[in-house]
Amino acid sequence: MRYLASLIAASLLLAGTSHAEEHEGRRLAMPAKVSAAWKTECGSCHMAYPPGLLPGRSWNALMDNLSHHFGSNASLDKGTEAEIRQFLLYASSDRDTRPAKAAPGERIVTRITDTARFADWHEEVRADVFRRQSVGSAANCMACHRGAEQGNFDEHQVRIPR
Amino acid sequence: MSRLFLLLLAASLAPPGPGRLFSRRTAAGLRRGSTPGFSGFSAERGKELYYRRNTKDGKAISCASCHSDDPRRSGMTPSFRKIGPMASAVNPERFRDPAKVEKWFRRNCDDVLSRACTPLEKGDFLTFLTTLR
Numbered sequence: 001m002r003y004l005a006s007l008i009a010a011s012l013l014l015a016g017t018s019h020a021e022e023h024e025g026r027r028l029a030m031p032a033k034v035s036a037a038w039k040t041e042c043g044s045c046h047m048a049y050p051p052g053l054l055p056g057r058s059w060n061a062l063m064d065n066l067s068h069h070f071g072s073n074a075s076l077d078k079g080t081e082a083e084i085r086q087f088l089l090y091a092s093s094d095r096d097t098r099p100a101k102a103a104p105g106e107r108i109v110t111r112i113t114d115t116a117r118f119a120d121w122h123e124e125v126r127a128d129v130f131r132r133q134s135v136g137s138a139a140n141c142m143a144c145h146r147g148a149e150q151g152n153f154d155e156h157q158v159r160i161p162r
Numbered sequence: 163m164s165r166l167f168l169l170l171l172a173a174s175l176a177p178p179g180p181g182r183l184f185s186r187r188t189a190a191g192l193r194r195g196s197t198p199g200f201s202g203f204s205a206e207r208g209k210e211l212y213y214r215r216n217t218k219d220g221k222a223i224s225c226a227s228c229h230s231d232d233p234r235r236s237g238m239t240p241s242f243r244k245i246g247p248m249a250s251a252v253n254p255e256r257f258r259d260p261a262k263v264e265k266w267f268r269r270n271c272d273d274v275l276s277r278a279c280t281p282l283e284k285g286d287f288l289t290f291l292t293t294l295r
Binding site: 045 | 239242243
């Protein structure tokens, strides 16, 4: 009896996850309480990329190297840096808080647009569409996903500019 | 040096007007400090800095590349973020928080000039943008 109940529970749980999986793009788990420092600091040069778009170690790698951030100086004071790092790690895609130390042969991705997930999501989007003047680059999520900064990537609300 | 710059910034928070921007104390401090022959900030030199072109990773870059050729208009970063106008005459939000001003001088001077800006350059830059009509 117990066993049967646990089976039912397990299958319900499974149904739950596959449902969530299917609608992943609707709302990329954004914490209810958003760090104001993250919003201003990480949203001044480009859109503030929601923390759920990268695993924890990628965020750690980015936060370790802000004075050489993709060719830009994005350095912060220690206090703000620590606050933002914590926010990003807590809400990262895998909640992994280990430091960004790559194992031999491993590469820690720092671009969202270099992740396997990004490629999966955009399997049907041709590369030249990302290069359109009206889009700019694949990293400009907002060009096609208007709610991107709120973590909304619902595929039914995507609008690709001409 | 940093106290001096704070004075300069504090003074820049006063209502704009060329005569009142930077206090006499600031000027005196700068003269005593690291800048020999200092005799006041210059909007003309600030303007020259704003448009000065440098080469970075094979591309031309200047303060104007992000902040727009006309500081009274909005600019845009290469990563697609709109930046409000830099001239305080059209954007009253400008240069109000000394920590913010310092942070961006630190980053942007490094990006464009590959070095820190001097207090004189900072004062000139702010003078240009706070007196521009």
